Amino acid sequence: MFPKKSPKVTIDYAKCGEHGKVDPRDCTKCMKACDPAIFIIHEPVGVEQDPIDPKQWRITAVWTSLCNKCLKCVEVCPEKAISVSWS
Ligand code: SF4
Numbered sequence: 001m002f003p004k005k006s007p008k009v010t011i012d013y014a015k016c017g018e019h020g021k022v023d024p025r026d027c028t029k030c031m032k033a034c035d036p037a038i039f040i041i042h043e044p045v046g047v048e049q050d051p052i053d054p055k056q057w058r059i060t061a062v063w064t065s066l067c068n069k070c071l072k073c074v075e076v077c078p079e080k081a082i083s084v085s086w087s
């Protein structure tokens with residue numbers, strides 16, 4: 001018996017994050033909507049960044065194995081920056 005695959009939760013950083021028009025610290029709707037709290041907000045790691053620019057923040061889905069596929073994060077995101085898929 002193989003373990004179940006976790007849903008795939010993707011954030012489009014061209015819409016929200018260091019390349020988008022939204023600073024996630026001003027929104028966080030996805031984090032508030034997610035009952036199992038799988039998201040974190042953090043400074044980008046391993047990407048080209050200016051360490052003294054306080055606007056370089058992003059949301060990442062970390063604990064995707066806890067995602068219950070409710071799609072609340074997709075519904076509340078004003079930028080349509082989140083997609084959730086599973087098979
Ligand atoms: S689909 Fe639901 S459980 Fe999964 S990340 Fe979005 S809000 Fe959280």
Ligand code: SF4
Binds near residue numbers: 078
């Ligand atoms: S809801 Fe959308 S715009 Fe708001 S922080 Fe989450 S990903 Fe960014």
